[in-house]
Each structure stands twice: as structure tokens, then as C-alpha cells.
Amino acid sequence: SRGRFTEEAVRSATAGAVRSLEERGTVAVGDVSNTLGHLDVLAASRLSAVVFLELLAWDPARAEATLAWADERASAAAASLRPGLEVRLAAHAPHSVSPALLRLLVARGGPAAIHLAESREDAAFLADGGGDWPGFLSKRGLGHVPFAPPGRSPVRYAEALGLLHPRLVAAHGVQVDAADRETLVRRGVHVVLCPRSNRNLGVGEADVPALLAAGVGLALGTDSLASAETLDVLDDAVQLRRSFPGLSSAAI
Numbered sequence: 001s002r003g004r005f006t007e008e009a010v011r012s013a014t015a016g017a018v019r020s021l022e023e024r025g026t027v028a029v030g031d032v033s034n035t036l037g038h039l040d041v042l043a044a045s046r047l048s049a050v051v052f053l054e055l056l057a058w059d060p061a062r063a064e065a066t067l068a069w070a071d072e073r074a075s076a077a078a079a080s081l082r083p084g085l086e087v088r089l090a091a092h093a094p095h096s097v098s099p100a101l102l103r104l105l106v107a108r109g110g111p112a113a114i115h116l117a118e119s120r121e122d123a124a125f126l127a128d129g130g131g132d133w134p135g136f137l138s139k140r141g142l143g144h145v146p147f148a149p150p151g152r153s154p155v156r157y158a159e160a161l162g163l164l165h166p167r168l169v170a171a172h173g174v175q176v177d178a179a180d181r182e183t184l185v186r187r188g189v190h191v192v193l194c195p196r197s198n199r200n201l202g203v204g205e206a207d208v209p210a211l212l213a214a215g216v217g218l219a220l221g222t223d224s225l226a227s228a229e230t231l232d233v234l235d236d237a238v239q240l241r242r243s244f245p246g247l248s249s250a251a252i
Contacts, residue, residue: 007037014038017231018045024232030169030192032113032224036073036087039080052090052113052169058142060100067104088112091163094154095122095133098145099161106162114163116191117154117180118172119203126150126157155180164189171221174198174206181214190217195239197223208244212251 124131
């Protein structure tokens with residue numbers, strides 16, 4: 001967890017990751033952060049970056065305070081920004097962020113990014129309250145938080161909350177069906193595939209041929225070093241080709 005590492009260790013690891021990206025020819029990144037404590041490292045690099053300040057709060061009683069905290073963090077970090085470096089507010093996932101906080105983000109035109117339809121456990125929780133997620137919430141002291149499962153897929157639940165829009169970056173898109181794909185196309189959502197992360201976490205793999213056939217806008221991402229061996233998106237392209245050898249090089 002983040003608590004195991006000192007701020008100095010985190011900043012050192014970030015600087016190393018930035019150097020690795022630059023050495024591999026990367027020119028722009030979408031970066032997810034929980035604190036924005038590394039913006040000066042990115043600012044000193046040659047990279048262009050959109051940094052997604054990812055909010056995580058399941059208790060609706062914390063919704064307004066969490067958003068206020070995010071505003072304070074973004075305001076404090078503003079001095080570290082430069083042309084080509086910006087901060088946008090994001091939500092972790094529909095099963096880990098309260099509907100109250102998600103609606104506050106929607107009221108601002110967001111969120112800018114979200115993990116969507118990644119695992120079967122996420123989908124089961126939203127469908128009927130099943131899966132392992134309720135147990136995880138209980139272990140984190142959040143078992144008391146009331147939640148009526150919407151009885152919908154993650155994509156259709158996100159649509160009902162107003163989360164889906166053309167500026168949204170939706171990571172994963174593994175647990176989707178034909179109706180979900182139609183919804184993603186209709187809402188203009190771009191899905192960032194994370195094939196190595198999905199493989200390593202055992203959540204399945206996105207049906208890339210079906211997504212392409214439906215017209216869903218796709219991109220490739222690494223997710224993070226927590227679930228992928230490198231930050232080189234070309235390694236994800238290699239994994240995608242291995243998983244779907246019938247895909248053309250042009251499509252990848």
C-alpha cells in the first residue's frame with residue numbers, strides 16, 4: 001500500500017519512471033495520482049501529461065469533504081503546472097466511489113477518468129451486491145454504508161449516473177456486453193485497454209474484436225507498475241497481438 005513508502009521513496013520511484021519513459025521515446029502520458037505530490041517531477045521532464053487526481057470515497061458522508069480536499073490539492077499544485085501539464089479530477093470506479101461523490105463530479109462536467117467494468121467482482125457487486133467486494137468493504141470499516149445494488153452492468157450504471165461523456169477516459173472495459181458496447185459508442189466514451197494488467201490480475205480480457213466492430217474508440221494503457229511489468233505501452237501492444245493474433249497491425 002502507499003502507506004508503506006516514504007514520500008522520498010515515492011518521488012525517487014517517480015523520477016525513475018519518468019526517466020524510463022523518456023528513454024523509451026514517450027512524449028505524452030495520462031498519469032493517475034492520489035496526492036499530486038509528484039507534479040514538480042513531471043514539470044521538470046520533457047513529457048506532456050494529463051494528471052488524473054483520482055478520488056476514492058465509498059461513504060457518501062465524505063463526498064463533499066473529499067471534493068473539497070481535491071480542490072485544495074489541485075489549487076496548491078497549480079504553481080507546479082506548465083504548458084503541456086494539467087490536472088483533471090477522476091473517480092476510481094463505480095463500485096468504490098459513492099453515488100453522491102460521482103454526482104458531484106458529474107455536476108462539474110466530469111469525471112475525467114474512471115476504472116470501468118474491470119473485474120467480475122465489480123460487475124457482481126453492482127448487479128446484485130454479490131462477489132467479494134462487500135467483504136472487502138467490511139474489512140475496511142465500510143460495511144455499514146447502505147447501498148442498493150442498481151441491478152445493472154457497470155457501463156449502464158455509469159450511464160444512469162451521467163458519468164459517460166466524450167471526454168471520459170474509461171480504463172479496462174473487460175466486463176461488457178453488446179448493449180454496453182452500444183452505450184459506449186453512443187456516449188462517445190474512449191476505452192483504454194490494459195491487456196497486461198488484466199492478464200496479471202486474472203480479470204479476463206476485453207473482447208477487442210467486438211469493441212472494434214461496434215465502433216468503440218480504443219487506446220492502450222499500462223494501468224500502472226502495480227499490475228504491469230513496465231510503463232511501455234508497446235509491451236501492451238505485444239500482449240494484445242498475442243491475445244488476438246487475428247487483429248491487424250493497423251488496428252493495433
